[in-house]
Amino acid sequence: MKILLIMDPGIPVPPKFYGGHERLVYLFAEEYQRMGHDVTLLAGPDSHCSGQTITFGINSLKRSGIQKLKEIFFVWKFLLKNHSEFDLIHNFGRLLYLLPIVNSASNKIMTYGRRVTPFGIRCINLLPNKNLIFTACSDFCVATGNVAGHWETVYNSIDFENYQLINQVKDDAPLLFFSRLDKIKGPHIAIDVAKRTGNKLIIAGNIPTTPDNIAYYEKMVLPHIDNEQIVYVGALNDMQKNEYLGNAKGMLFPLSGDEAFGLVMIEAMACGTPVIAFNHAAAPEVIDEGISGFIVNDIEEMTDAVGKLSSIDRTQCGNIARERFNVTSIAHKYLSLFNAK
Known part of the structure; x- marks a missing residue:
């Protein structure tokens, strides 16, 4: 089968540092290729995969509206000319990319990794269309866009070969907070929990760049x-x-924003490290209560849950994550969508 994967420019596929969605696109490109399919990746400069790669646009998250319009026209031209060559077009980028071929016979998957804008979904479903399936990485995320069309939940994945499962850590192993240091991510809450429980806390992630979050970081973190x-x-x-995930006794995930999935949770679990997360967004879908972590409602419950971390079997934590989120199973799920229609 010939498969085309599309990703927005801005960050190369795979990314060197930040870029969870770009890392996913690379993971699926490699898995589809490993499964014997003929893969073409359409993505930003410096992107690559084991199949064919076609690059376009520029790598900058601050690129202009005119530049983004040029990128849309590039993809439209490419798809109008080449769409019939592919058995599946799997788009992780802009929904607008699919506009010229939305009513073509090509099998098309539009995948979302963040909150969906219902307006675009309504608009494209007002047009004649066929063989178009929308997917999102959690039931929570699907619910934000499921206003029209055919929707399916397909969870995210990671390359578990990149993570070493650590069966046991020392009693004085630190807690870990690993995310962008924005207010909605809750690093101030992780700090409070560490101080309440007397644990060391490792904070990892990017320092904010927006004025409101810079002010928050400078005052609260x-x-x-x-x-x-x-x-x-x-x-x-x-x-x-x-290294840091594997040597932590637990990861704190005190999110208050609309995180569509939270890849870092399964990255921690892959190392055997349980996650304590607020009962918000997709966290209840990702964490198996008492096996790979705990779902809590507030800072008091998060503080109490730290004392329960030693009850988690780290091997079982890692194994259930591998069972639920391995890339082979998730790739097969994507490829089965049209067979299941």
Whole structure:
């Protein structure tokens, strides 16, 4: 089968640091190729995969509206000319990319990894269309866009070969907070929990860039970083992620925003590290209560759950994550969608 994967420019596929969605696209490109399919990747500069790669646009998250319009026209031209060559067109980028071929016979999957804008879904479903399936990475995310069309939940995945399962850690192993240091991610809550429980906390992630979150970080996070109990280690590459995730007794995920999935949760689980998360967004779908972590409702419950981390079997935590979120199973799920129609 010939498969075309599409991703927006801005960050290369695969990314060197930040870029969870780009990492997923690469993972599926490699898996489809490994399964024996003929893969073409259409993505930003410096992208690559084991199949054919066609690059377009520029790598900048701050590129202009005119530049983004040029990118849309590039994809339209490519699809109008070549869509009939592919058995499946799997789009992780803009919905607008599919506009010229929305009513073609080509099998098309539009995949979302973040909150969906219902307006675009309604508009494209007002047009004649066929062989178009919308997917999102959690039931929570599907619910944000399921206003028209055919929707399916297909969970995200990671490359478990990049993570070492650590069966046991020391009693004084640190807690870990690993995310962008924005207010909705809750690093101030993780700091509070660490201080309440007397645990060391490792904070990893990008420092905010928006004015409101910079002010939050400087007031609520930075003053508490003493490099003794509260330690900031910066953004992490894949090797560093494996080290810090694997050597933590637990990861705190006190999210208050609309996280569509939370890849870092299964990255932690892959290392055997349980996750304590607020009962919000997709967290209840990702965490198996008492097996791979705990779902809590507030800071008091999160504090109490830290004391339960030792009851988690880290091997079982890692194994259930591998069973539920391995890339082979998720790729087969995508490829089965049209057979199931």
